[in-house]
Amino acid sequence: MSSKHHQLVSAGEPGMDRRLFMSSAIGMAAGAAMLPASAQDSGSGLGPPPGASLQMGGAPNGPKLFRVESDIKDVEVDGKIPEDLNGAFYRVGPDPQYPLRPGNIPFDGEGHVSMFRIKNGRVDYKTRFVRNDRYLAQEKAGRILFPMYRNPTVDDPSVKGLSRSTANTHIINHRNYLLALKEDSPPAAMNLLTLETVHPNYTFDGQLKSATFTAHPKVDSDTGDIVAFGYEATGFGSNDVNIFQITPQGKMVWEAWIKVPYVSLLHDFAVTDKHIIFYVMPLAFDEEQIKRGGVHWSWQKGKGTYFGVMRRGGDGKDLRWFKGPDRSSTHVMGAFSDGERVYVDVEMSEYNPFPFMPFADGSKWDPVKGASQITRLSADLSKKSPRDYKIEVLYPGYFGALPRQDDRYNTKPYRIGYVPCPHPNPADRSKRPNACWARFDHQTRKATLFDAGPGTTLYEAIFVPKNKTAPEGVGYLLGVATRQNEGGRGDLLILDAEHIEEGPIATVKLPIRAVPQIHGWWVPEDQLTST
């Protein structure tokens, strides 16, 4: 890397700007580039009204629903698609079939998958809903049948026993399938090229014992195996977690069962070459709220956090929990083991990062406490009695969520990470939430910034290596930009991942809004054509 190409941005001052913090936290909450600027910048401290955001596809004053399934051939491109960039960029997010009920939250809504198929310098765009049990039942009924986020007690009686999966959170490829993931259910399997739903409840040929499957499996850096888990694994509200490893050929080669100290949003986890790490936090299962017809979770102040570490390949009985103060951490950037020390880099906020998630004590949401920063958690397993885990903010002044890394390093020591964020400049940051992608170099502790400019918000970005053997971070950064001043029209931006400050190499210009996104995934050409 030549330093002349790098405009190193020093961390901005960590001043307390309530609107910035609110924007940052909402950004995390919703995957949020799609949030209307008016909602993000309302200054109310409470964020957008529940259900008023994700489905709008980025249009500041657009309709409540989007629902447009698209096939666009040879999308217009500014610049030149790199010759070595061939494959497909997939995205998924909630796009409700029907308007969300009052009190529901933007995490609900049916999964809509989009694909940018990139080959030989051309790009085709295709989107399809995940046609799983829930989608088909509602389509047949012509109305919403699952009215509240992860609360089956208020479902329409006609869907009792049916999978409640929205399949709206993340997607990965496995064998010859694209798996659409929602953490309360098994995946839905789709055809990689047609996006047809072929297995609405994919259980890995019956090997999946857990009732659920995480939205954040990891790919073992050495074997290519999927390491994944399911929480509430033996039923709704259960404290059982099932962890397992599946080969690229689809054989489950290891599993273990553990229990968590209390049932919380176990959205992501960390896997190293030696260890598996969970983080239990006070966004916890709320049985009383569920009985009242509310959502699955509430922020339950004072429950504390538990950083749990166990060895891979064992039976889980070595699991140790390190206690800590109330904090929230939803996503992992990367993790590694160094002897008996484990390190996990996460997005972390002081408390509930989601303005629409209720507080058990009735508190109003505070955007300052809800803002996330990239934070390193660590624990020393050589100590005999469990003690606190350590907390270190890596880049003070940068606030953002939805971190990613070069996914070839999921289970290895890594150096580079990426995250959507507002500009760290205090004068700029409150006005333009999620206007930037930051590239963090953990070796130098320097940040490099791509600023998308006024009127644009950015979704999560993903890294694509130039080729299979390219060094870490050598390749492209891909993500969708929402043009707020053009009715929320979407552009796919392709950047040189080593020089993101130079802006896009190519811009793929959709004539319409992109469907909402929480997470995205890249599948290289050889894995597409072998299907």
Ligand SMILES: [Fe+2]
């Ligand atoms: Fe996620």
